[in-house]
Amino acid sequence: MIRFFSRPAPLVLALAFCTFIPVLTALVQVFQIPSGTYPEDSARLAVAPMSWFAHVLAGAAFGITGPVQFVRALRHRFGALHRVSGRIFVLSGAILGLSGLSLLAQVTSQRTPLVDIARGLFGLALLIALTLAMAAIRDRDFLRHRAWAIRAYAIGMGLGAVALVFFPIYIITGQPPIGLASDILFVASWALTIVFAEVVIRHSSYSPPRVPT
Template sequence: MIRVFSRPIPLILALAFCTFIPVMLAAVRVVQIPLGAVPEDSLRLTSVPTAYFLHAVAGSLFGFLGPLQFVRALRRHFGTLHRLTGRIFVLAGVGLALSGLALLLQVESIATGLLDAARGVFGLVLIAALTLGVVAARAHATLRHRAWMIRAYAVGMGQGTVALILFPVYLINGEPPTGLSTDIAVVGTWLLAIAMGEWVVRRLASFNRRSPSAP
């Protein structure tokens, strides 16, 4: 099963499926915010337009580039492109975290303290994971670098994976679900995504110990 995570097509499809909705919504916001066409349920975020726009742009780039960064063929045959997109990925991740923290601090929340606390903690964790990934890359510690980038992607996109459940509810009801039960689902799904990322990291480490020549 671990070989799935080392092959380009299955890996891209798996990650793209889990993050398609949040990446798509972020890309739509990139267009809507400058046009002043933000949906009513998100209007409160326009009180901090710069942070909101940066959050949308960074989320789009981070979510789109993440799956590509983990493709072995890209690393092997297009090393320069991998490094260039990797730098953009890291900058997008930092921008995503900082803009998210800015929105958390400056916009009146409609979520419970549970979700707000999770957003704050995971925003800081995302910055830490990206920093450790960059440090590992500069030390040419490839496996450690890859592990921290997988963790960073799991943290950065973890909240968005719950959209697979909540977005259909939003389409049916016409408004986003809120309340403690919803926030528990969001945090739980977020933690599950992080746990899955850590599982992949550990399985890859085990696979590389058995096959030291694997790239």
């Protein structure tokens, strides 16, 4: 199973599926925030509208360009397009991480400190992973670059796994799950996404060739 998801096409499909809900939510909020039509349970974020808007806009761009980065045909046949989308991926990821940390500092939390600590650590980890991915590509180490890009995407879009668990509960009850048990599940779902990405990286069957410098 891991070997299957290590291949480029299944990996892209899995990433797209897991991040569909947060990407769709971010795209909706891109229009809701400027018009003030966001749902009541998100109203507390309006105390930091610029950070919130930057966060959802960057999240949408990051979520869309991420799977595209792992399409082998795009890298091989359309190298220039891959580099452009890669720059969007890195820039949007950096904005996603920084705006997330900004929201964490400005907005009153409705969860336990466990979630706030996890969000802070994941935000910092995203910025570090993106930095290491860029350092790897400057060294022409494509395998290491791909690994750190996958890690960055898993960290940045870890809410995809959370959404797959929490969204059905939200639909049924009309309220987001709260309490220590739900917060532990929240953090665990996010962390498992990162663990899964690491397993995929270590079992990857694809090793891109080095380009002579």
